Amino acid sequence: MTTTRFAPSPTGHIHVGNLRTALMNYLIARKTGGTFILRLDDTDRERSKQEYADGIQRDLEWLGLQWDRTERQSDRLDRYAEAADALRGAGRLYEVFETPTELDLKRKKQLNMGKPPVYDRAGLALSNEDRERLRAEGREGYWRFRLDQERIEWPDGIIGDVSIDAASVSDPVLIRHDGQVLYTFASSVDDVDMGVTDIVRGADHVTNTATQIQIIRALGGEPPRFAHHSLLTGPGGEELSKRLGTLSLRDLREQGVAPEALLSLMARLGSNQPVTLRMSLDELAEGFDLSQFGASPTKFDAEDLWPLTRERNQHLPFEAVRDRIAAMGVPGDIAERFWSVARANITKLDDLGEWWSLMRDGAQPLIDPEDAEFIPQALAMLPARPWTGATWGEWTGAVKAATGRKGKGLFMPLRKALTGMDHGPEMADLMPLLQRVPAAEG
Structure with a gap:
């Protein structure tokens, strides 16, 4: 049974980049009759807010992305403590004490020597006495995961075969000095416990995936299938991350973007399939295939949402x-x-x-100077109400006979006089609905 998850942090509003991740995981689950989990990554107690958690659920409901169950990482802190103890017992979690300044100096020294800026594992050499001395000095310990320094490989569902040398990656910090469990660890524990089989996320998580594969195995689990979708750029190829705040789903909804338009674009963006309007998630799931997506950065232009919104609304x-x-x-x-x-x-x-x-209210007539005498003459010939679908033809026929005007020179000035616009519905259809025409009756 396929199980996927969407794991946003309730520290802000979700945006189009988040949606791409949520939608891909949703479609995989729905296409296979599997389970889609909404998992709130809310271990950051200071930044996580209930209003954002509510907003995330509201956004997903607006799009029709129904989840099968909700999980909160804040409800699982005891489980993370238990898993951390197991890793300590296996020698895979070790305490370190370097300050950010000290780490920065180490990195600069390594770079100056032409070496990769990887943590030197100095914490592994500390004795119990060393750790007690550092604590007595006011140092606060935090915890890193000891990677097996071997190649970490997996067949990625989008970018192909991936191979990362663990020796080129710093042992990741899993638990902060204040006890907060970080994403890399909590997510790995959850994926094991919740039986997650497939994970799609952004290409910026590739290194995280390498370390999480080892963490999952150290926890006794089997890593899920991973796929990393391309990152979005602006329409000119510029970095999009700085603009994501203006591309939240909440803002797009308030602007009037149709949910079907947003889903249709995001389900095909970056693939070799054309973007066409689909009115249901079942239709989107039918043609969804991760292998059709590429790894190159993908251009996103919010303006592309409007033609799709127009098409959806008009139908x-x-x-x-x-x-x-x-x-x-x-x-x-x-x-x-x-x-x-x-x-x-x-x-x-x-x-x-x-x-x-x-x-209802009529419009301010739009009369060009060359029509200043023509319009009053034509309006005086307006048939009495009620107007029907035949009224426009009868009126313009009479005006043509009386004035000799024809074609655009006849129809456009009359449209502008009645509606104040040079475009719009067929006048034969519109006239019966006009409740008031100031130019004629005012």
């Missing part, structure tokens, strides 16, 4: 927008006709408000 059935249209005050007897006329001229659903305002 919604009336039932999907009935309540929204009623809340705008559109009378029930014309609500469905209003939708059929306005839908082809919106991108966001919020745009419907502008069209109802036009139909």
Whole structure:
């Protein structure tokens, strides 16, 4: 049985980069009938907030990414302590005392000597007396995992075969001096205990994966299958990480981006498949295949979300927008006709408000100087209400006969006089919905 997980930290709002990870893990689970776990990485007590945890769940629900169960790392601190004791007993977890300044000096010295800046394992040489002396000096100990210095290899689902020499990697810190369990350790314990079989995450985690494979094995577990997706850049190839704060799912939702648009783009971005609108997660899961994704940085342009949002909104059935249209005050007897006329001229659903305002209140006429005499003459010929689908044709026919105008020189000035715009729905469809036309009746 396939088990995947999405493990965000509730220290902020999730963004498009996080979504890519969540969606890939979700689709793998759904495609195989497996389990998708939402695991909140909330061991950072100072930065983790319930409001962010709630926001993460709200964002996933908006997208329809339903998880099978929720786990919180803050509920598992006793389990991490137990696992840490086991690693200490096996000689894989050792206490160190270097300060950040001391570590920085060591790294600079190694670089000056042409050596890789890898931790020198000085902590392994400390005796019990040394550790007691350092504590008496006010030093605070923290804990590193002793890597087996061998090659760590795995067949990555996206970037292919990976081989990393553990000797080129510093022994990772797993527990801070204040007892906080760090991501690398807590995640490894969880993946073992929760039976996680597949993990997709960003390419910036490749080195983490190497160390976690050894941690998982030291805990007696079998490492899951890993895949590392490419990192997102801006449309010009620029680093995107500095802009992710403006690309949170919450902000995109408030801007009017459709969930189906966001999912359709993120499920295919970076793959060899074209991005096309899909209206359900089942459709996305059908064509999803990790092997179709590349390892190169992937350009993301938020503007690409709008054509997909427009396409999705313009194809919604009336039932999907009935309540929204009623809340705008559109009378029930014309609500469905209003939708059929306005839908082809919106991108966001919020745009419907502008069209109802036009139909309800009328528009400021837009009259070009060369039409200053023509428009009053034409408006005086407007048929009496009620207007029907035939009114536009009858009116423009009469105006043409009276003035000799035709084609664009006839139709465009009349459209601009009635709507204040040079574009919009077919006037034959729009006219019966116009509640007020100031230019004609004011």
